[in-house]
Amino acid sequence: MSKLEILGRHTSYNVQKVLWLADELNIEYTHTQIGGRFGGTDSSEFLRMNPMGKVPVLRHGANVICESNTIVRYLAASFAAESWMGTTPFERSLRERWMDWSIGNLEPAFVGVFWGFYRTPADKRHRKSIESSVKACEICLRQLDNQLGNNHFLLGSVPSLADIATGVFLHRLWEIELAIEFPDNVRNWYDELSKRPGYKRWAMSDFAELANRTGY
Ligand SMILES: N[C@@H](CCC(=O)N[C@@H](CS)C(=O)NCC(=O)O)C(=O)O
Structure with a gap:
């Protein structure tokens, strides 16, 4: 079997999606570990793999795969993880809509909070912009809450790529010292994810080194 190599610092939530699913x-x-304080994303070897200079990158034998959501799809497809990605086009669409929504809605809202507040020193923060990002996060959390209902996971009783692509943001939103309203179903979902060793190990790992760090 081809060797699998995950490249990217584990403090990156995009890298965490890949590490969590691999577990x-x-x-x-x-x-x-590449990127952030480890550096290495601007080396010519790395840029040949990912011209964007971003982590994660997955190497699988001769294949190089970039973009976190693409990588988790690739892993699920390569390792026959039907329940994670769905078998029919419709089942896949149910997972992929949350993956796409995550990039277009949840991630920008999260970045406004995480970069605007946590990664920016107090004297440089823009209060109004943080407040509007908190509101945007709360809208996203309510949308997740509606989808979850009483289910353990976004698509029902078993986890899927939809949970990977969106759940990775929860821990930081929960831990950050801002009043962000977590609806009940989202709180239960976070509890459920916290019981999973891969989530606990990677998505709940310490991120204190990113505080007040405006550069990578
Ligand atoms: N859309 C890309 C975004 C990748 C990205 O922006 N990665 C960040 C970390 S979250 C990065 O590589 N930053 C540079 C660094 O860590 O040095 C993906 O989902 O993989």
Whole structure:
């Protein structure tokens, strides 16, 4: 079987999606910390793999795969993880709509909070913009809450790529010292995710080194 190598610092929520899924699927992999304080994303070797200079990157034998949501789809497809990605086009669409929504809605709202507040020193923060990002996050959390209902996960009783792409943001939103309203179903979902070893190990890992750090 081809060797699997995950490249990217584990403090990146995009890298965490990949590490978390790899643990869920019990895949053997090596992990190399790249980016952030580790540097390395501007080396010519790295830029040949990902011209965007961003992590995560997955190397699987001769294949190089970039973009976190693309990587988790690739892993699920390569390791026959039907329940994670769905089998029919319609089942896949139910997962992918949350993956796309996450990039277009949840991630920008999260970034406004995480970069605007946590990664920016207090004297440089823009209060109004943080407030509007908190509101945007709360709208997203309510949309997730409606989807969850009483289910453990977004698509029902088992986790899927929809949970990977969106759940990775929850821990930081919960931990950050801002009053962000977590609706009940989202709170229960976060509890459920917290019980999963891969989520706990990666998505709940310490991120204090990113405080007040405006550069990568
Ligand atoms: N859309 C890309 C975004 C990748 C991205 O922006 N990664 C950030 C970390 S979250 C990065 O590489 N930053 C540079 C660094 O960490 O040095 C993905 O989902 O993979």
